[in-house]
Amino acid sequence: MTAELTSASALAADESVASRRDFVTAAVTVVAAAGAAGAVQAQAPANVRFLNPAGMATPATYSHVVEVSGPHRTVYIAGQTGVDGSGKLAEGFRAQAVQVMENIKVALASVGGGFEHVVKINTYLTDTATQAPIFREVRDAYVNKAARPAATSVQVVRLAQPGYLIEVEAIAILPPKA
Numbered sequence: 001m002t003a004e005l006t007s008a009s010a011l012a013a014d015e016s017v018a019s020r021r022d023f024v025t026a027a028v029t030v031v032a033a034a035g036a037a038g039a040v041q042a043q044a045p046a047n048v049r050f051l052n053p054a055g056m057a058t059p060a061t062y063s064h065v066v067e068v069s070g071p072h073r074t075v076y077i078a079g080q081t082g083v084d085g086s087g088k089l090a091e092g093f094r095a096q097a098v099q100v101m102e103n104i105k106v107a108l109a110s111v112g113g114g115f116e117h118v119v120k121i122n123t124y125l126t127d128t129a130t131q132a133p134i135f136r137e138v139r140d141a142y143v144n145k146a147a148r149p150a151a152t153s154v155q156v157v158r159l160a161q162p163g164y165l166i167e168v169e170a171i172a173i174l175p176p177k178a
């Protein structure tokens with residue numbers, strides 16, 4: 001009889017452990033499902049689109065272009081550097097400045113825009129005294145000089161990668177999609 005009670009107690013203890021294990025498994029499943037639902041809800045709203053257009057290097061940690069649709073479309077273009085679509089860095093400041101503007105042109109074209117839609121440019125330079133006049137010359141070959149976008153230029157000690165001499169962000173406003 002003692003052996004039967006011991007066996008019954010062991011069986012009850014095993015069932016209790018199994019029951020707790022099942023409960024924990026179920027709880028983890030519910031939490032994971034809730035987390036997945038939260039992740040879906042945390043995704044961008046229907047009027048926001050994130051792009052990495054063909055012809056530009058694909059970044060691992062950000063989007064080159066963010067388009068926001070509404071009564072108009074607001075497009076945010078991530079800081080562009082002198083790296084071409086194959087990942088090659090242009091040699092020298094002027095070449096990097098031209099590549100930056102070409103990258104912005106590709107980004108704008110990917111959402112049906114052009115430089116006429118750019119309303120704001122932020123420029124980061126490693127030596128404003130020598131680079132700013134060159135960049136203004138390059139930029140003016142792309143933007144409408146009669147309606148230049150708002151602009152900010154900042155000197156920085158260093159950019160994200162060695163060899164980068166310039167980085168430019170842009171914001172554009174485009175008409176709604178038809």
